[in-house]
Amino acid sequence: MSNVIVIGCGRVGSQLANMLSDNGSNVCVIDRSADAFANLGRNFNGSTIQGVGFDEDVLMRAGVEECDVLAAVTQFDNANLMCAEVASRLFDVPHVIARLYNPDHERAYMQLGIDYVCGTSLVAEDVFSKIVSGHGAHIETFGEFEVLRFSLDLSWRENSKTIRVSEMERDHEVCIVAFERADGSASSIPTPDSVLYAGDTVLACVHHDLIGAFSKYIQD
Structure with missing residues (x-):
């Protein structure tokens, strides 16, 4: 059973959190707005924390020190990037995944060596697949293939x-x-x-x- 932190509880984050929870992971969701947690629905059995996803205290309350995977899936690339950097560099989270919303920022993600998923309609499914399979270094998905x-x-x-x-x-x-x-x-x-x-x-x-x-x- 893996410990996963999901940052961002919009459509993508809430869908991902529920998929992971249903798959048996211990999931903690972080969002700036407490109202966003309503997106999780009544059947979500993980935990939630209101706060900024790149704040060290917030991450520690979410269990980042025992975290296996952190997925930053807000709609803001800069926020996702900061979350990924803090999680990987300060807390040594083994697998960090960031949502890439604006393809113009792709080069920055690649230069920093950050595992990411492009902002398509299947973002939650792509992140879920990466977490379950336990691999990173993803660039793009083409049908049944990944680069x-x-x-x-x-x-x-x-x-x-x-x-x-x-x-x-x-x-x-x-x-x-x-x-x-x-x-x-x-x-x-x-x-x-x-x-x-x-x-x-x-x-x-x-x-x-x-x-x-x-x-x-x-x-x-």
């Missing part, structure tokens, strides 16, 4: 800290779209023979159902 941007983890390979693109694609039925060396010295669209090193940044297209098996490549 992931992540730092390559090869620590589980006993005898090698490199891997060929063809091996990753063959064993996991994914498509490696692009990669960048860990030191930023080069980036490239790969060929099957391209060699990837531990720590390289990789852009990959992965089917939803295969993310669990593929997650061993994703550095936490």
Whole structure:
């Protein structure tokens, strides 16, 4: 059972909180307005706290120190960004997800390495899927596929800290779209023979159902 904090109790936040609660998670919802909690309905069995989602005292009252996932899903990108930064940098929350409402801010989210979901009508479903599957580094969803941007983890390979693109694609039925060396010295669209090193940044297209098996490549 995971402990989840949801910041923002509008349509997306309330839907997400109920989905997580119904799935067995311990959920605490934070919103500036106490009236917003009416969106949760009578069947919500989590907790609520009125306050600002990036306030340290509010987060501690919500249980951030024992939190497994924090999702900032207000309609304000700056607020979501601040919530994500405070949760990840001050409280070391293992998985932080922010709603991206304005696509013009996408570059800032990517540069900060923040896991995010774009502001479409399926935001709650997308965030829920990411929390349940336990993965991050998401960029976009295309039907049954997700594009992931992540730092390559090869620590589980006993005898090698490199891997060929063809091996990753063959064993996991994914498509490696692009990669960048860990030191930023080069980036490239790969060929099957391209060699990837531990720590390289990789852009990959992965089917939803295969993310669990593929997650061993994703550095936490």
